[in-house]
Amino acid sequence: xxxxxxxxxxxxxxxxxxxxxxPAIVVEDLHKSFRIPTNRxxxxxxxxxxxxxxxxxxxxxxxxxxxxxxxxxxxxxxxxRNGSGKSTLLKLLASIYRADGGRIRIAGxxxxxxxxxxxxxxxxxxxxxxxxxxVMMGLTPAEMRRxxxxxxxxxxxxxxxxxxxxxxxxxxxxxxxxxxxxEADADVLLIDEVLAVGDAAFQQKCADAFHEMKxxxxxxxxxxxxxxxxxxxxxxxxxxxxxxxxxIGEPGEVGREYLRLNFEGGxxxxxxxxxxDLRLDGLWLENAAGERVENLExxxxxxxxxxxxxxxxxxxxxxxxxxxxxxxxGVFQFGTGTDEDGPGLGPGDRVAIDSRVxxxxxPGRYFLHFGAQRYPDPKATVLHVERAxxxxxxxxxxxxxxxxxxxATELEVEGRG
Amino acid sequence: MSAPSPIAQSAPAPAELREVHGxxxxxxxxxxxxxxxxxxxxxxxxxVYFGTVFGYLWSLVRPLMLFGVLLFVFTQxxxxxxxxxxxxxxxxxxxxxxxxxQEATTSAVTSVVGQEGVVRKTQFPRLVIPLATVLTAFFNxxxxxxxxxxxxxAWGVEPMWTWLLFPVAVAAxxxxxAAVSMILSVLFVRFRDxxxxxxxxxxxxxYATPILYPLGLEDFLSETVENLLMLNPLAVIFExxxxxxxxxxxxxxxxxxxGALHLLPALAIxxxxxxxxxxxxxxxxxxxxxxx
Numbered sequence: 001x002x003x004x005x006x007x008x009x010x011x012x013x014x015x016x017x018x019x020x021x022x023p024a025i026v027v028e029d030l031h032k033s034f035r036i037p038t039n040r041x042x043x044x045x046x047x048x049x050x051x052x053x054x055x056x057x058x059x060x061x062x063x064x065x066x067x068x069x070x071x072x073x074x075x076x077x078x079x080x081r082n083g084s085g086k087s088t089l090l091k092l093l094a095s096i097y098r099a100d101g102g103r104i105r106i107a108g109x110x111x112x113x114x115x116x117x118x119x120x121x122x123x124x125x126x127x128x129x130x131x132x133x134x135v136m137m138g139l140t141p142a143e144m145r146r147x148x149x150x151x152x153x154x155x156x157x158x159x160x161x162x163x164x165x166x167x168x169x170x171x172x173x174x175x176x177x178x179x180x181x182x183e184a185d186a187d188v189l190l191i192d193e194v195l196a197v198g199d200a201a202f203q204q205k206c207a208d209a210f211h212e213m214k215x216x217x218x219x220x221x222x223x224x225x226x227x228x229x230x231x232x233x234x235x236x237x238x239x240x241x242x243x244x245x246x247x248i249g250e251p252g253e254v255g256r257e258y259l260r261l262n263f264e265g266g267x268x269x270x271x272x273x274x275x276x277d278l279r280l281d282g283l284w285l286e287n288a289a290g291e292r293v294e295n296l297e298x299x300x301x302x303x304x305x306x307x308x309x310x311x312x313x314x315x316x317x318x319x320x321x322x323x324x325x326x327x328x329x330g331v332f333q334f335g336t337g338t339d340e341d342g343p344g345l346g347p348g349d350r351v352a353i354d355s356r357v358x359x360x361x362x363p364g365r366y367f368l369h370f371g372a373q374r375y376p377d378p379k380a381t382v383l384h385v386e387r388a389x390x391x392x393x394x395x396x397x398x399x400x401x402x403x404x405x406x407x408a409t410e411l412e413v414e415g416r417g
Numbered sequence: 418m419s420a421p422s423p424i425a426q427s428a429p430a431p432a433e434l435r436e437v438h439g440x441x442x443x444x445x446x447x448x449x450x451x452x453x454x455x456x457x458x459x460x461x462x463x464x465v466y467f468g469t470v471f472g473y474l475w476s477l478v479r480p481l482m483l484f485g486v487l488l489f490v491f492t493q494x495x496x497x498x499x500x501x502x503x504x505x506x507x508x509x510x511x512x513x514x515x516x517x518x519q520e521a522t523t524s525a526v527t528s529v530v531g532q533e534g535v536v537r538k539t540q541f542p543r544l545v546i547p548l549a550t551v552l553t554a555f556f557n558x559x560x561x562x563x564x565x566x567x568x569x570x571a572w573g574v575e576p577m578w579t580w581l582l583f584p585v586a587v588a589a590x591x592x593x594x595a596a597v598s599m600i601l602s603v604l605f606v607r608f609r610d611x612x613x614x615x616x617x618x619x620x621x622x623x624y625a626t627p628i629l630y631p632l633g634l635e636d637f638l639s640e641t642v643e644n645l646l647m648l649n650p651l652a653v654i655f656e657x658x659x660x661x662x663x664x665x666x667x668x669x670x671x672x673x674x675x676g677a678l679h680l681l682p683a684l685a686i687x688x689x690x691x692x693x694x695x696x697x698x699x700x701x702x703x704x705x706x707x708x709x
Contacts, residue, residue, distance in 0.1 A: 128460055132457070
């Protein structure tokens with residue numbers, strides 16, 4: 001749980017890039033809980049055998065009093081960890097679930113999809129599916145037939161328009177679905193993690209289309225757990241945890257809040273200790289251009305950035321990392337040196353972490369354990385975060401081992417027989 | 418990368434806020450409902466019958482085979498049919514009607530669960546799903562009726578003005594089929610044994626409807642049995658079709674029931690099934706996505 005003071009009322013949020021425009025989505029005090037039967041009665045027989053047996057339920061509060069407002073023309077991000085309630089919220093907005101309490105109001109036509117390609121019938125051709133999907137989005141069949149060609153063209157599938165979808169590759173499917181969604185011309189779009197579709201060229205096209213939609217005053221709600229996307233596209237973002245709004249505001253701010261939520265408790269796999277003295281406020285990877293990234297290309301320098309908050313007076317701090325591979329085997333340890341003179345820090349001071357490592361790692365998944373100490377006080381590790389950061393190294397051929405050390409290996413013909 | 422953007426460049430109309438009520442049976446307005454219903458059933462029909470080599474022929478083969486076998490058994494073995502001149506046409510008409518009812522309801526049972534992706538991931542008017550399967554079966558039924566009609570004429574049945582009333586009976590059958598399909602499709606979401614129960618019940622209903630055995634034959638069915646049969650709305654519809662289409666002299670449903678008043682229970686069952694269908698579908702539709 002993040003601390004309570006981070007909860008902002010929507011009315012207190014100042015950043016409003018679409019300033020003064022009309023609201024597109026207004027959500028008031030939304031509640032939704034699911035009844036999880038502890039003992040699911042799935043057949044009539046079980047009912048018949050024990051007709052009066054109490055049906056036991058566990059109440060799961062997926063959303064617990066959520067209120068916010070999204071303005072027309074806004075690109076709004078919703079972030080949260082798995083099980084935070086963000087998908088439930090999206091399904092409520094899309095009228096897939098019915099709310100237990102509260103009110104949702106939406107202006108204009110909503111694209112009622114939360115996933116691309118839903119409702120595609122794989123036994124029908126692309127043309128037939130485009131019409132079917134368009135009608136699901138609320139257009140008439142005639143209207144959709146008129147828009148058929150631009151859709152096929154946008155998806156770059158002119159040569160495959162009469163092919164049945166079961167013969168499509170997954171990339172083609174996603175392109176088609178995306179093209180239909182763009183063409184359906186809804187006023188409000190709900191999107192669940194779909195920005196990374198197709199190859200680089202198509203992604204660029206999607207990005208352009210998004211910018212055009214922004215310009216055309218469309219409202220877009222994006223649900224994701226990828227902070228980079230949120231910071232790249234969104235005007236404003238909202239963080240949910242445990243069915244409540246933790247923070248609404250500028251994407252960067254929400255991103256930092258999200259990282260903090262990730263590192264502080266809540267997740268049993270991340271063991272944190274000693275938070276009385278120091279607190280890790282965020283830890284992330286950056287690329288050469290200073291943008292946050294989640295994954296690295298093989299050979300790309302490992303730039304680890306982060307922020308520490310000092311809670312108790314100390315002459316200085318020292319940080320260390322342990323890099324481990326996906327099997328938990330340590331690769332190597334690194335960290336700050338042992339200079340004698342600390343800068344002298346007091347409560348509330350912040351320390352920026354900047355660590356650069358030459359990337360000799362082979363493609364795969366890696367994690368960093370993080371540790372921090374008050375210094376000089378080398379006796380105890382005051383802060384330790386297991387798997388504080390995880391990332392992929394991608395690109396190139398797979399290789400044995402975890403590192404590629406610099407080497408020079410040559411062959412020379414010694415003699416001919 | 419010069420493909421034109423498909424986004425319509427219309428100025429954003431100032432839209433008013435409207436309250437969202439969550440999923441429902443009809444959800445999303447009547448126009449969208451009927452567009453979707455039509456498109457889904459038509460494409461499904463096309464898929465089934467134009468996707469196979471002999472297409473539509475296959476759907477005709479099944480009732481015709483059943484017809485052939487039953488005709489042989491009941492005219493040659495049990496001799497029930499031989500006493501009635503029109504028995505073969507009556508049998509064929511009955512089988513084709515019942516095939517529609519059975520095909521529609523059995524495919525409707527799993528329809529909502531089968532469309533899981535659509536139900537869980539889009540805002541989709543739930544009622545479209547079972548109704549589309551009924552409509553697909555109905556298209557098939559209409560095509561079969563053409564064959565039956567040709568057979569009726571070839572058999573030498575005199576055209577009657579009451580043939581014009583046939584659509585009324587078909588409408589009654591359609592509504593009942595749709596109602597049963599709605600109940601089954603939404604109950605199956607909660608109770609998976611509905612599928613098995615229904616295959617058995619459909620079998621029972623087949624024999625509880627005068628298809629194999631004509632009513633009003635001397636020394637065949639007792640009056641009590643005929644009266645009891647008229648509790649079944651399907652039996653009433655089928656018997657009325659027989660009177661209108663084949664023999665105006667055949668016992669009308671009222672006669673078979675032993676008086677017009679005795680048709681009231683069947684009517685009550687018919688209305689009750691329809692009302693129950695509407696009630697339970699409306700009640701369950703909003704929660705279907707969660708129950709799946």
